[in-house]
Amino acid sequence: MTRDELIKAAYDAVCAYEEEKALEIAHQSVEAGIAESDMLGEGYGAGIRHLGDLFERGEVFLPELVVASEIMQNVAAYYESRMTQKPKRPGKIVLSTVEGDVHDIGKGIVAAMMKSQGYEIIDLGRDRSAADIVAAAVDNGADFIGTSALLTTTMPEQKKIEAIMKKEGLKGKIKTIVGGAPITQRWADRIHADIYAEDANAAIHKVAAMMSA
Amino acid sequence: MRVELAKKMRIDEAKAYVAEKLGVEVSELNDVSVMREVRNDLNIGEPNARPENAFGLIAKARIAKLLDIKIPSVEKFRGMIDAEF
Amino acid sequence: MAEEKKYFTRYGDGYSTYMTKDEIKKDVERGVEDAASRGKIDPLTEAEKSYIVDIITMPAKMASVEPGKEVVLSSDEGTLKASVRCGVSIDRTTAVAVEERILCMDSAELAHIDYSYKPIKPIIFDEVCAMQHAELNSIIPLFYGAMPNLGLYTKPDGPYDNWAELLPAGKVAEAREAQEKAAEQAAKDIVSVADHMVEAGADALNMDTVGASGDADALAAFTAMKEIHRKYPDFPVEMGMAGEFFLGMHGKLTFEGEQLAGMYPHEQVKIAEKAGATIFGPTINTNSSETFAWNLARTCTFIKACSEESTIPIHPNVGMGVCSMCLTDSVPLDAASRADKAIVEIGRADGL
Incomplete structure (x- = not known):
């Protein structure tokens, strides 16, 4: 998959609450040498923000948001485990x-x-x-x-x-x-x-x- | 409000019902000069206290009779008054 | 070139501003679109949108409905407002008399300071006596009101774990179970209070701020409503909502086969009807940062759709911070009266 396809797949996996798929895409992105910050920001993170918008409209519910949030955290942990230096938490x-x-x-x-x-x-x-x-x-x-x-x-x-x-x-x-x-x-x-x-x-x-x- | 509560009627239907029972036009239900006389004539209570005026539960019981509706508090107290010794 | 005329209006937090007619029109348009898109309902007609602009820009300080379109008023927490909110030392029976004989309200509500069904249970016999005294001395319909307030069933105020803390911690199953248990208990508490209020001769019951703690809060209220209606088919109950949709804190709860989370007023009213409610009180959230025009147009769009679906009277909650009323302690008359007029004439409310 190309960079854009992987980012799209990451977005879709979060929005579909598919953890295994999300982790598989993370693995593929590492193999393809795509920056994790791009994957997290434009892919998984964008998916979470989309779900946040839907939650605010009553179309997605808090438990689903929590599941998506956990997927995102696990994906971030996967990227972290691949690094020699632990990344600084954002805040x-x-x-x-x-x-x-x-x-x-x-x-x-x-x-x-x-x-x-x-x-x-x-x-x-x-x-x-x-x-x-x-x-x-x-x-x-x-x-x-x-x-x-x-x-x-x-x-x-x-x-x-x-x-x-x-x-x-x-x-x-x-x-x-x-x-x-x-x-x-x-x-x-x-x-x-x-x-x-x-x-x-x-x-x-x-x-x-x-x-x- | 009484008819909305007793019969689940929407406002237009409820107003027409009350107007018919009171013998007034719908537009007169909100006219204080008309309704003061109507309330006085029917003795169903007025905001200003006057001697001989029905008030409280007495007025409510008269309203229930006039509008042909059940009012829970009236039913309750009637039951208490009529209860066997 | 002369500067375009600007009209005095406000933001949702009551802050005053001046806008041109064109700016007001644009915000009305945006408000209608937002409601139609969120609720998946029909937008207002061009004539209705134009009428909202007329209402907002009319020169009088205070607006009123056209003669013949008057509606009735119900109120929540009525007997607490004088004594608790305003610090006027009067007892509740006197407060009912003030509502009836001085404020000329169409109804009044007896309420306890905790305003939740759960804490009323231990003092229910005092409440029954208070209701009987108030009923003996009043003519207008007298409600007994309180909130389901599911939050009171969570630790440290209640027996169950707090789902608002469990969920961010990822404990979804535990959060759902806690909500289900709390809803079951809350429904029992509401029915228990209703039993006593029927016995007291209350004219009606008010379940206020339904859904404040999410979809489980709504489930508790509808479950209780159904049981109250089964036991006392002639006992009137008004159900007032907390917000414009049931927040999905659980997400999977259903009533009569319908998923509660995400329900908007036009859907909520059908569930209230099925449960046996007498009057339905839809609520639309006021956005503090948006203009009064945006909030009012949005409110009217939602309320009209709800009114069209309903077979029972609807009394939109036009209190502080809801249904386009400004989120201020003292509601400005210019905005409040304009909101009332629009909600009755365009929203087709049966009462407020």
Whole structure:
């Protein structure tokens, strides 16, 4: 198969949730000398992002997204096993819903999707204080803090996180991602958060763009 | 609303049903000047409290009779009133 | 050349903006297309789209339906809004009287502060007494309302593992099993509360925010609805949805042979009818970052399709953050009244 055919096959295998096929294509791509970053980014990764779009429309469901995400992780592990030098993980992200907010479905979706892209996820669960979230990020050497707030009454917790970050001199060192139904770019700008993510796919794109900047 | 609940009727049908039972035009159901008189004449309760006006369950029982529908709370309390000692 | 006239309008988060008629038209077009494509439903007609633009650009601050097109109002959490949300120290029976005699509502809802069926069970006898007192003193239909709230059945609040944590960890089978067990228990809890509310003489029951925890949450509600209808065929129940489609947290759950995950309002209403619901409350999510025009056009497209499919009354949820209402604590009257008008006249709602 040509490079383009292999990339297409990788995309199709993820979208069809076919792990064996996905790994076989990974093997073929190594034999053909195609860059793993191309295969992961344009093939498998693009498949995951497509499924993310379908999930957001109610056409694909979370368990399927999780299965696809695991296929992607196993493919990445296969490529890793072929390398003499272990590749650096793209980043470490602390995730939580903010204090007073138990709505954790969206955060769980972001966790699954970001994992599929190779990020290390430290999921603090739900209803965690701003101080706890920042402390967990510092303790774990995280690159990002991602918080979700579904309620207008809990949105100010994201502002609290920014205030703690500023006070502790962490702004710029650890980037912040904010999301949730009432959250907008305007809110992110207002509280000086680094990234506003409308959904899981947006989080993937924006975090990747910031990492490569 | 009562007729939507009692008969699962859509709004246009429900309004026509109520208007017929009350002897008013559909357009008058939302006219406070008409409905104040209708409610007063039929003694089925009004927002402004007045002596002699039916209120609470009494008004509800009269509405059930007038609209020929079953109202769960009216049925419940009627059952309690009529229960054997 | 004179600058094109701009009209005051808003974004989904309530933030104000000014747009030209052409910009509004484009957003209406986009909103309709988005709903039609997601729901696989018919788009609005050109006349309907044009009418939405007229509603948004009309000069009056507040809009209203044409005479003769008035509808009735039901409300959720009614008795909690004064005392809990606004901090006005009144008891629930007084709150019902305020709704009836001061706000002139068409119905009211008695609710407990936890607003979920599960925590009501241990205090159900107090709730029955509260309902009886309120019923004795009110004329308008009185609902008892709460949410299925399947999240309360997950650890640490309940006995089952949290699928929102199991799934990202790749434990799909375990996540599915936890949801199935939680749905079964939740359905029993809802029926148990309904049993007592029938006994109390409640005029109706409201299952609010159905599907908030995904398709298993919806399964719990429909299963309970079917059982309540079997036991008490004349007892009215309103079912209000949490979002525009059932999120597939399980993905394989069915009710009456229909897969629940991914169902949009025009499909949800048919399941609600089969289960025996009296009134169906469709919900369309407001996108905070999109304009009011986009949100309203999208809402009307979905609601019209739902209304056309329905044989029972539909009361779209036009509260904060849904059905194009802005996601703000105090909803702006200009947007709220325009949304009401469009949803009734174009969406063909039977109530709100």
